Amino acid sequence: MSKAVYYHAGCPICVEGERFVLEFLDQAKVELEIVHLGTDRNRIAEAEQVGVKSVPALVIDGGVYHINFGASMEEVKKG
Numbered sequence: 001m002s003k004a005v006y007y008h009a010g011c012p013i014c015v016e017g018e019r020f021v022l023e024f025l026d027q028a029k030v031e032l033e034i035v036h037l038g039t040d041r042n043r044i045a046e047a048e049q050v051g052v053k054s055v056p057a058l059v060i061d062g063g064v065y066h067i068n069f070g071a072s073m074e075e076v077k078k079g
Helices: 012-024 041-049 073-078
Strands: 002-008 030-036 054-060 063-072
Touching: 002 012, 012 030, 012 054, 012 063, 041 073, 054 073, 063 073
Parallel strands: 002 030
Antiparallel strands: 002 054, 054 063
8 A cells, every 4th residue: 555645734725735635546545644734843854854845745655746836845834
């Protein structure tokens, strides 16, 4: 089973992206974790370490897929 993490910061673009991801990923084949970096700030370093440059971003099996552009990681860090 593949592992996916959807990182976002709660902005409207991020929330819409989350809805889209949840609707289209086959959860029988992909273990999906949703991480809201605005409320789970201790995961920011993790997101950066795996290559997330902006949110929303979907990481699947180590590959980073940036979805649109809601906020840079610098903006996320500022809160």
